[in-house]
Amino acid sequence: xxxxxxxxxxGAAQREAMEADERVVIIGEDVEANVYxxxxxxxxxxxxxxxxxxxxxxxxxxxxxxxxVIVGAAAGAAMTGLRPIVDLSxxxxxxxxxxxFVNQVAKNRYMFGGQASMPVVFRSAMFxxxxxxxxxxxxxxxxxxNVPGLKIMVPASPSDxxxxxxxxxxxxxxVLTFEACPLWGLKEEVSExxxxxxxxxxxxxxxxxxxxxxxxxxxxxxxxxxxxALQAEGISAEVIDPRTLVPLDVDLILGSVARTGRLVVxxxxxxxxxxxxxxxxxxxxxxxxxxxxxIVRVATPDxxxxxxPALEKQLYPSRDGIAAAVRRVLGxxxxxxxxx
Amino acid sequence: MNMPDKNFYSNRGExxxxxxxxxxxxxxxxxxxxxxxxxxxxxxxxxxxxxxxxSIGQEAQVVxxxxxxxxxxxxxxxxxxxxxxxxxGSPLGPLMAELVGKGTGVCGGKGGSLHLADFAVGSLxxxxxxxxxxxxxxxxxxxxxxxGNGRVSLAFFGDGAANQGCLxxxxxxxxxxxxxxxxxxxNNQYALSTPAHTVTSGVIAERAxxxxxxxxxxxxxxxxxxxxxxxxxxxxxxRRGEGPTLIEVVTYRFHEHSEGLRLGTDYRDAxxxxxxLERDPIVLFRQHLVADGVATDAELDALEAEVIxxxxxxxxxxxxxxxxxxxxxxxxxxxxxxxxxVAATLRGAS
Ligand SMILES: Cc1ncc(C[n+]2csc(CCOP(=O)(O)OP(=O)(O)O)c2C)c(N)n1
Ligand SMILES: [Mg+2]
Numbered sequence: 001x002x003x004x005x006x007x008x009x010x011g012a013a014q015r016e017a018m019e020a021d022e023r024v025v026i027i028g029e030d031v032e033a034n035v036y037x038x039x040x041x042x043x044x045x046x047x048x049x050x051x052x053x054x055x056x057x058x059x060x061x062x063x064x065x066x067x068x069v070i071v072g073a074a075a076g077a078a079m080t081g082l083r084p085i086v087d088l089s090x091x092x093x094x095x096x097x098x099x100x101f102v103n104q105v106a107k108n109r110y111m112f113g114g115q116a117s118m119p120v121v122f123r124s125a126m127f128x129x130x131x132x133x134x135x136x137x138x139x140x141x142x143x144x145x146n147v148p149g150l151k152i153m154v155p156a157s158p159s160d161x162x163x164x165x166x167x168x169x170x171x172x173x174x175v176l177t178f179e180a181c182p183l184w185g186l187k188e189e190v191s192e193x194x195x196x197x198x199x200x201x202x203x204x205x206x207x208x209x210x211x212x213x214x215x216x217x218x219x220x221x222x223x224x225x226x227x228x229a230l231q232a233e234g235i236s237a238e239v240i241d242p243r244t245l246v247p248l249d250v251d252l253i254l255g256s257v258a259r260t261g262r263l264v265v266x267x268x269x270x271x272x273x274x275x276x277x278x279x280x281x282x283x284x285x286x287x288x289x290x291x292x293x294x295i296v297r298v299a300t301p302d303x304x305x306x307x308x309p310a311l312e313k314q315l316y317p318s319r320d321g322i323a324a325a326v327r328r329v330l331g332x333x334x335x336x337x338x339x340x
Numbered sequence: 341m342n343m344p345d346k347n348f349y350s351n352r353g354e355x356x357x358x359x360x361x362x363x364x365x366x367x368x369x370x371x372x373x374x375x376x377x378x379x380x381x382x383x384x385x386x387x388x389x390x391x392x393x394x395s396i397g398q399e400a401q402v403v404x405x406x407x408x409x410x411x412x413x414x415x416x417x418x419x420x421x422x423x424x425x426x427x428x429g430s431p432l433g434p435l436m437a438e439l440v441g442k443g444t445g446v447c448g449g450k451g452g453s454l455h456l457a458d459f460a461v462g463s464l465x466x467x468x469x470x471x472x473x474x475x476x477x478x479x480x481x482x483x484x485x486x487x488g489n490g491r492v493s494l495a496f497f498g499d500g501a502a503n504q505g506c507l508x509x510x511x512x513x514x515x516x517x518x519x520x521x522x523x524x525x526x527n528n529q530y531a532l533s534t535p536a537h538t539v540t541s542g543v544i545a546e547r548a549x550x551x552x553x554x555x556x557x558x559x560x561x562x563x564x565x566x567x568x569x570x571x572x573x574x575x576x577x578x579r580r581g582e583g584p585t586l587i588e589v590v591t592y593r594f595h596e597h598s599e600g601l602r603l604g605t606d607y608r609d610a611x612x613x614x615x616x617l618e619r620d621p622i623v624l625f626r627q628h629l630v631a632d633g634v635a636t637d638a639e640l641d642a643l644e645a646e647v648i649x650x651x652x653x654x655x656x657x658x659x660x661x662x663x664x665x666x667x668x669x670x671x672x673x674x675x676x677x678x679x680x681x682v683a684a685t686l687r688g689a690s
Binding site for chain 1: 447449
């Protein structure tokens, strides 16, 4: 075990993957100089050198700023024997490559009747909450949830980031990983051994019995903090982190709601057609009978992200907002009393 | 490939070719012609659903390029899609079955005419999105380079696609990394109804210079040997590690943009069309083969009869094949079957 930051854990997973399989390559803007801190071996470059030194320029490649061909070429390389990890830096840049993601990466295996394998991982960081303004603050994972053929992970802790990324590199399907910058500073004990966390298996971040909070990405620590605050009020909240959105651990969510009868979904993406909307719809469709109160979503309102700290901070799911939502679902009159 | 037969050389191209290769070129051009003519008829009879674009008239451009590639080399293509896998040696039966949507289709009925792929011959897929497969071929060249397996990759695309930004991102990346990729522009002078010269600034092949990569224009794309020579030179350059080439081949499509398409305007000049129809690549190459003593008329008639029989067989195979089971719609999205809740809902409802 070692204390690792969120970014350090991602770097450790990349290093393990590079060491384990020669077919793994890392391509992206500024990966050679380890600008984002995930392509270096140790804490400092002097320490153990960086990936460029360790693995050489054939397998660590700086790309031009050409997201469309970066994504498409990674797909073509994956279809022909490589297992690329693509560092797209900011999630907002994924739009530059939308055609390649939607029409090639997601469709090729299906369209060609299973002939193509697509072992490629697209990493990107969601720079929200850091006053970077509307062009760098996007949380676009719901758009990609709408594209069958992609797998999507949203790790919320260093150990999940490491274990999920190892699985992602092993998978023969394309994976998009959305890394939340508000989580970058998180530190915890992480195993230095190789381990993998399966996709489609959520994690109960905190057990509880009165209400289920399904939390995505940076909303996970906020939800845990909310649950701790609510404990003092005698409210027992369960926090579930699905960890992967595609595939989604529906059974874990339904099982929890069956026990608690109440659901709050905390999701930093926009409200309309967000991950929270999908999770709410699934629960409404499949566990309506268990619900004792309407579902409440805590998501980012459907506005663009403003620059000023005075404006931005209020927009994302916070511990206070999540706690207020929990109080609301608990205060609602049970449906059974309403004669439904 | 067999040992070259010293008695038979192409006297057109710079590269000496044995008789077998020359006849294989004619065979593959004929396969494309008869396959596409049959497909065209089947569209008119309602036997092929959806949209079909033929390569009739462009066979030399397709086959000349494909034959310059080795069996292990990669290729991506576009909506004018049948010629590419046929040119690379894909058997006709599963291709025809795919056009009809049969379960024995090369993509199991999930691709159709626009999205043929036959990985067995290095065909990584045609693309219904204009220009979109160019990065894919570029990536196949990246894997060849990183793995050091000596393979090369070729992207087929049209003059219309030559104005997509991804081509220039790809040329820049391939040039920077010396990737073994050939960008082959099939300039049939029109993108649907739009004359290339009205929307294309400068000469496509000359754009290569801006990226510091080799560029070549094959003025007579109806000459299979001219296309072969240009592509072969590019393939050899790529295999030597000297990077990509942009090849622009000037050609002409003999049919309408897509089968069954009826446009109110005559966007192609009648005299122009007439002149190009005179330059049928299959007729031209046949004349060349006979004049050079590579084959007799009787031998070439027999070759064509074989190809027609092959197409008949492909259609018979298609007719005898079942449509895929509806459950196939839910297969192959991921490598392992992922439980789709919608699929479960549909099954429950039925
Ligand atoms: C991105 C995109 N834009 C537009 C279309 C519609 N479309 C299909 S084929 C075509 C013309 C393509 O021309 P060209 O690339 O020259 O190929 P050709 O048909 O002449 O072989 C158009 C506009 C498309 N399929 N994809
Ligand atoms: Mg054209």
